[in-house]
Amino acid sequence: MEKIKKSTNTAVKVAGVFKTLSIVGLIGCVVGAVLSFAMSGSIAQYYSDPNNLVAAQNSLDADMGIFGFIPFDSLKDSGAYGAFFGIQLLCAAVSAFVYVYLFSVLKKVMENIRDTGRGYAEADAAKVKTSFIIITVLLFLFSGLVEAVIAGILLCGLYNVTAVSGQQV
Numbered sequence: 531m532e533k534i535k536k537s538t539n540t541a542v543k544v545a546g547v548f549k550t551l552s553i554v555g556l557i558g559c560v561v562g563a564v565l566s567f568a569m570s571g572s573i574a575q576y577y578s579d580p581n582n583l584v585a586a587q588n589s590l591d592a593d594m595g596i597f598g599f600i601p602f603d604s605l606k607d608s609g610a611y612g613a614f615f616g617i618q619l620l621c622a623a624v625s626a627f628v629y630v631y632l633f634s635v636l637k638k639v640m641e642n643i644r645d646t647g648r649g650y651a652e653a654d655a656a657k658v659k660t661s662f663i664i665i666t667v668l669l670f671l672f673s674g675l676v677e678a679v680i681a682g683i684l685l686c687g688l689y690n691v692t693a694v695s696g697q698q699v
Contacts, residue, residue, distance in 0.1 A: 538644035542637055549633035552626050559623035563616045570612020577611045628664060635661045662686070 566573065576582055639654045662685040670678035 534647070535644050538640045541640040542644060545633045545637035545640060549630055549637060552629040552633060556623055556626035556630060559619045559626055563619035563623060566612045566616035566619060568612075570610065570616070573612040573615065574610065625668070628668060632661050632664060 635657045639658055642654055662682075666678050666682040666685065669681050
């Protein structure tokens with residue numbers, strides 16, 4: 531039992547650290563997006579120089595659009611670089627927000643397991659299931675269908691093995 535408490539305590543600490551890092555990333559993305567939109571004139575002027583445009587080509591090629599579904603080539607072609615970077619940063623902020631949620635759920639569930647010495651409670655099982663679904667959807671959006679299916683199967687198996695309500699760990 532002590533080994534389980536020690537392991538869950540470590541998981542709580544790690545989840546707390548990653549949650550904090552995700553919050554910092556979320557704030558940075560939102561501030562960067564606001565600044566990109568606010569300074570779009572200056573950004574467009576900077577990229578009007580062909581030398582600067584060539585130097586920053588890698589950041590312009592990183593067009594993820596709205597999670598890869600709607601590319602924003604038209605923004606780049608029209609010279610609206612501020613809006614281009616702002617939208618990219620807002621997409622990253624959405625991802626960071628999801629990570630904040632996931633690490634919050636993980637931390638709360640691990641704290642409950644550590645404190646009670648039991649597996650998932652019924653409410654925790656629903657939160658874990660929702661988190662696993664979100665992870666699978668994010669993998670689909672950012673990596674592809676194959677990775678999402680593999681992770682979904684693994685997470686489903688993990689959920690079924692561990693989500694026995696009230697069972698002593």
